[in-house]
Amino acid sequence: MATVPLAILFEGDFVLKLLPVESEDTMDVLAEKARTVTIGVHIADQPGKAIRVRKEGNEEPYPRDMTVETAGLTPMDGVNLYFE
Amino acid sequence: MALLERSEWYDYTRMTNWTPKFVSEEEVFPAMHSGMADVPLSVFDSYDEPYKISYREYVDVQRQKDAGAYSVKAALERADMYNRASPGWISAAKLHYGGVPVVEYHASLMESRFVRFAKAPGMRNMGCFGAMDENRHAQIQLAFPHEYIDKDRQFDWATQGYRTQNWGILAARNLSDDMMMTRDVVQTAIMLNFAFETGFTNLQFIGLSADAANAGDYSFAKMIQSVQSDEARHAQLGTPLLKLMMENGHEAEAQRMVDISFWRTWRLFAVLSGIPMDYYVPLEHRENSWKEFMEEWIIEQFERNLRDLGLQRPWYWDYFLEDLSEEHHGQHIGTYSWRPTLWWNPTAGVSKNEREWLEEKYPGWNDTFGKAWDVVIDNMANGRMEQTVPGTLPVICKVSNLPVVGIPFKTAKIEQITYKGENIQFGSIVDKWIFEQDPERYCRTQTIVDRFLAGKVQPADLGGALQYMGLGVVTDPADDSMGYSWVDEYRPAAAE
Numbered sequence: 001m002a003t004v005p006l007a008i009l010f011e012g013d014f015v016l017k018l019l020p021v022e023s024e025d026t027m028d029v030l031a032e033k034a035r036t037v038t039i040g041v042h043i044a045d046q047p048g049k050a051i052r053v054r055k056e057g058n059e060e061p062y063p064r065d066m067t068v069e070t071a072g073l074t075p076m077d078g079v080n081l082y083f084e
Numbered sequence: 085m086a087l088l089e090r091s092e093w094y095d096y097t098r099m100t101n102w103t104p105k106f107v108s109e110e111e112v113f114p115a116m117h118s119g120m121a122d123v124p125l126s127v128f129d130s131y132d133e134p135y136k137i138s139y140r141e142y143v144d145v146q147r148q149k150d151a152g153a154y155s156v157k158a159a160l161e162r163a164d165m166y167n168r169a170s171p172g173w174i175s176a177a178k179l180h181y182g183g184v185p186v187v188e189y190h191a192s193l194m195e196s197r198f199v200r201f202a203k204a205p206g207m208r209n210m211g212c213f214g215a216m217d218e219n220r221h222a223q224i225q226l227a228f229p230h231e232y233i234d235k236d237r238q239f240d241w242a243t244q245g246y247r248t249q250n251w252g253i254l255a256a257r258n259l260s261d262d263m264m265m266t267r268d269v270v271q272t273a274i275m276l277n278f279a280f281e282t283g284f285t286n287l288q289f290i291g292l293s294a295d296a297a298n299a300g301d302y303s304f305a306k307m308i309q310s311v312q313s314d315e316a317r318h319a320q321l322g323t324p325l326l327k328l329m330m331e332n333g334h335e336a337e338a339q340r341m342v343d344i345s346f347w348r349t350w351r352l353f354a355v356l357s358g359i360p361m362d363y364y365v366p367l368e369h370r371e372n373s374w375k376e377f378m379e380e381w382i383i384e385q386f387e388r389n390l391r392d393l394g395l396q397r398p399w400y401w402d403y404f405l406e407d408l409s410e411e412h413h414g415q416h417i418g419t420y421s422w423r424p425t426l427w428w429n430p431t432a433g434v435s436k437n438e439r440e441w442l443e444e445k446y447p448g449w450n451d452t453f454g455k456a457w458d459v460v461i462d463n464m465a466n467g468r469m470e471q472t473v474p475g476t477l478p479v480i481c482k483v484s485n486l487p488v489v490g491i492p493f494k495t496a497k498i499e500q501i502t503y504k505g506e507n508i509q510f511g512s513i514v515d516k517w518i519f520e521q522d523p524e525r526y527c528r529t530q531t532i533v534d535r536f537l538a539g540k541v542q543p544a545d546l547g548g549a550l551q552y553m554g555l556g557v558v559t560d561p562a563d564d565s566m567g568y569s570w571v572d573e574y575r576p577a578a579a580e
Contacts (some may be wrong), residue, residue: 001398040459
C-alpha cells in the first residue's frame with residue numbers, strides 16, 4: 001500500500017485541493033476523505049447523496065468499490081468529485 | 085564656463101559602440117546574454133530612447149523626489165497613521181511591503197545587466213539610470229515600513245520575506261527569476277520593461293496610491309508616486325527595442341515574450357492589487373473596482389501600445405477579459421481560508437454591505453464565490469472556527485506558483501499534463517501553454533506542494549508547513565485583521 005497524493009476538485013468548490021489517499025482505498029473511501037477537506041469547509045453538505053469520483057475528462061464515474069490502484073491513479077492526478 | 089545644452093552633446097556621448105579588434109563581437113556581446121545574435125551590432129545604433137536625461141539632471145531630479153517623499157513621511161510620523169488607519173488598509177500595505185521591495189533589488193540587478201550586455205548604447209545608458217532607480221525603490225520601500233515594526237512585527241516581512249520559503253514569496257520570486265533574472269537582455273526588456281512596467285505597474289503605483297490617499301496614508305501615497313515617476317521613465321526602455329525586433333525578423337519572438345509575460349504579470353497582480361482593491365480597502369474609500377481599474381488604466385493603454393508597435397493582442401485575450409472577474413475573487417477566498425500562511429492579517433471584506441457592492445460590480449458573485457463564503461461565514465457565526473481553515477494544502481500551479489482557483493460550477497477546472505512521468509497541474513490554459521513553450525525551464529520549479537510531497541517540509545503537518553514558510557519564525561501565523569468583528573451581523577443572535 002502506498003500513499004497517492006491527488007489533486008481533487010469537488011463540484012462547487014473554487015480551488016483544487018491536495019488529498020493524500022492510499023492505493024488500496026476504494027472510491028467511496030477516497031470520497032469520504034475528500035469530504036473532510038471540502039464539505040462544510042467551502043461547500044454546503046447535501047445529506048443523503050452519495051459522492052462520486054471521476055477522472056478529469058471522463059463522463060462516467062469510477063465504480064464505487066474500485067480502488068485507487070485499479071483505477072490507475074498516480075501521484076498528482078486530477079480527479080473530480082460531485083454529489084450524485 | 086558656459087555649459088552646452090544636453091541636446092548638443094547627448095548623441096555624441098552616448099554613442100559608445102565601436103568595432104572590437106582584440107576580441108570577437110560574440111565575446112563582447114555573448115548571445116546568451118545579449119540576444120538577437122543574428123542582427124549586426126550597427127543596427128542597434130538606431131535604438132532611440134524616448135526619454136533622455138543627463139547624469140547631472142538625473143541626480144538633481146532624484147534628490148528632489150526623495151526629499152519630497154521623506155519629508156512627507158517625517159511630517160506624518162506624528163499623525164499616528166498606524167493607529168488611525170482601517171485594518172483593511174493596514175492589510176493592503178503589509179501585503180505590498182512584504183512582496184515588493186526586494187523584487188526592486190532584483191530589478192536593479194536586471195538593469196545592471198542591460199548596462200553591460202545591451203547592444204544598443206541608448207539602452208545601456210537608460211539601464212544605468214534604471215539600475216539606480218530600482219535601488220532607490222528598494223531602499224525607500226524598506227525604509228517606510230521600518231517605522232511600523234515596533235507597532236506591528238508583520239511589517240518586518242519587507243526585509244525578512246525573501247529570506248523565507250513562504251508560498252507567496254515563492255510565487256513572486258519565481259516570476260522574478262523567470263522574467264528578470266534568467267533571460268537575455270532583449271527578452272528581459274520586453275517582458276519586464278514593456279509588459280510588466282508599462283503594462284501593469286500603474287495598477288500598484290497609481291491605483292493603490294489613490295486608495296492609500298483615500299485611506300489617509302499620505303506617506304504611502306507620496307512614496308509610491310515617487311517610485312512610479314521613475315517607472316514611467318525607465319519602462320520606456322523596451323519600446324524602441326521592440327521596434328528593432330519588428331524591423332529585423334524577430335516579430336514572433338517579441339509576440340511570444342509579450343504573451344508569456346503579460347499573463348504571468350496579470351496573475352500575480354490579481355493577488356497583489358486585485359485583492360486589496362476589492363476586499364481590503366474600506367468600502368467608503370474604494371476608488372474603483374479592480375475590474376474597472378484594469379479596464380480604464382491597463383487594457384486600453386496596453387492594446388494601443390501593442391497596435392502602435394504592430395503586435396497582436398495575446399491569443400488568450402478573450403479568456404483574459406473573463407479572468408478579470410474571476411482570478412482575484414478565487415485567490416482572495418483562498419488566501420483568507422489559508423490565512424495562517426500569510427505574512428499579513430487578511431481582511432475578509434464580505435460584510436453584507438460589501439457583498440452588495442461585490443454583486444453590483446461583479447454580477448453573479450453571490451451565486452458563485454458567495455456560496456463558498458456562505459459556508460465559511462456560517463461556520464464562523466456558529467463558532468465552528470476549526471472548520472474555517474482547510475485541513476490540507478491547495479494545489480499549486482506549476483507556472484504561477486499560485487493556488488489553482490476558478491469560479492465554482494463554472495471555470496474551476498483541472499488543467500493537467502504529464503511531463504517526463506510527472507503529473508503537473510496548472511491554474512489555467514494559458515499557464516499550461518506557457519509551460520509548453522519551454523518545459524525544461526519550468527519543470528524543475530518546486531512549488532510549496534512539491535516541496536511538501538518531496539519531504540522537505542518537516543514535520544509534514546500544518547505546524548511544519550507554517551514554520552517552513554516563516555510563520556512562527558518571522559511572525560506568528562496571520563489571522564483576521566478585524567478579529568472577526570465583521571461576523572457579528574451574521575451571528576444567530578443578530579438575526580433574531
